[in-house]
Amino acid sequence: MGSARLAGIDIGGTKLYALVTDAEGKILGRAKKKTRPKKGYAAVLERVEACFAEALEAAGVAREAITAVGVGAPSAITPAGVAVDAPNLGWKDAPLARDLEALLGRPVRLDNDCNCGALGELSFGAGRGHASLVGLFVGTGLGGGIVHEGKVLRGHTGLAAELGHLVIRHGGRTCGCGREGCLEAYASKTAMGRRLRRAVEKEGRPTLLTELGVEDLGSLRSGLLARAYREGDALTREVVDEAADYLGAGVASVITALGPEIVVLGGGVMEALGEELLPLVRASARRSTFPDAAFAATPIELGTLGDDAVALGAVALART
């Protein structure tokens, strides 16, 4: 059998990542596949199994040596392991933990992807050595994860830490979720894209992004956003800086309410533009955190795990 091994799987809307690690989280093998959610639930699960098998092979580890498989998915997850609603995958009330256990043949521990991301950064990344952490992950949407006293805070329904839907401007912009004034409606890439599109289409403002060949500002890649930002495109700067300002207000609320030991910012937008945005987010958070001493006592840092954050958090979950 050999010594205990763990696995972590990140089921994303676009990609699947699988990692096999030793008991300390050292990566022994990895694999990556496209998710292809349009092929349906069963087909995605088959691809998860294939990705897991590939990572096992890359690691030279037998399936039986895996103590448990942690899995992160972009959905609210019930304590019973049901993926309640995963819009990017088209799943509703999918009994994911049970189905994956049957398919992978190993015990499965399932959680929301951002909960895993936060746990990953705490266990192996920017939050190492801390007992509490709040993670904010800025990409297409804006996800959150809270670790309190070493454990993921899921609330009594398992639905907590949806920090993209904190009310940051009551009565303000409509969010993708249909509510008004959510943080995600101001600080996600989708929010920025909408803002850019309106400025170009309705106000006729110029932007380097159209010169860079972006056709749909609403589904802009983070890399192009970063390029236009770095080249000093005025519209991009205006829109991105405003988003960073709102993100800072969200960070402030989180520190004011929870007093975590550290706040970690991750996700595609922060990976692409983190160095530029971090000072803006900190400045905004400083203005809005109560009291000043709480801001002073709380580092706000970029995540260090990049694309591995969720899968490594899943490994940490498997270890518990």
Place this chain on the structure above:
Amino acid sequence: MGSARLAGIDIGGTKLYALVTDAEGKILGRAKKKTRPKKGYAAVLERVEACFAEALEAAGVAREAITAVGVGAPSAITPAGVAVDAPNLGWKDAPLARDLEALLGRPVRLDNDCNCGALGELSFGAGRGHASLVGLFVGTGLGGGIVHEGKVLRGHTGLAAELGHLVIRHGGRTCGCGREGCLEAYASKTAMGRRLRRAVEKEGRPTLLTELGVEDLGSLRSGLLARAYREGDALTREVVDEAADYLGAGVASVITALGPEIVVLGGGVMEALGEELLPLVRASARRSTFPDAAFAATPIELGTLGDDAVALGAVALART
């Protein structure tokens, strides 16, 4: 010596309350005094001691029978028991726990008043039987307390749960704390008073409140606000209903982020107008909580302990 007895003291900006209870929190005696903060720190502490002595006498309990005294104070409290900043009392960095232990002659457990209020409602009030609770206390200011897995959540600095300073409208109204867009700047009695005053003084709007003899709308008593509201005064309704709407958005953020088993609303304004405001707060919270299932799973209730909430929470703290 007799069996173990506990005490709880609420040091408010205006009044002091002391309770003596049995080990289960049954009240055996009580006392109440004016705080008179203008007389200074040492004089207030003497009044606390006198109030405690009076409660002991009313209960017929010897001081030595008190296992521990819980104390709630309107200040951020450090883990070492220092009251960092109590604007209503005029205290800064006061070593309150140490000084009270010396004065009362019993072990003291000190916490922020709203943390105590939340713990009180969980232990003996509306949240009885629950393991997690968020309390929002609407009075002159707007205070918050969070109990998670049976314990007060204080954050790593001891400064957490300052829910009156959640950013609810980024870039919005200036709060008493100097920041912009805090919940307290929209949903506290002070915020309502400012709004009323502006409408009367700047817009010349009529209100029953002036007929009721209110001279300073900025320091209105809750009872008069409730009377004008119940008598259908249009301006009062408009202002109070808007505050309730913002409070509901704050409740939504708290449920979305933390997923507590119950949210409890207390404080002077809720005691005076709770039955009227609760449906408005719930309706607003329903619109803004993510996801819908989290709202559906979370009762939002009025506190049941009234003026005893903080002192009874202090008793619960003394018991731990």
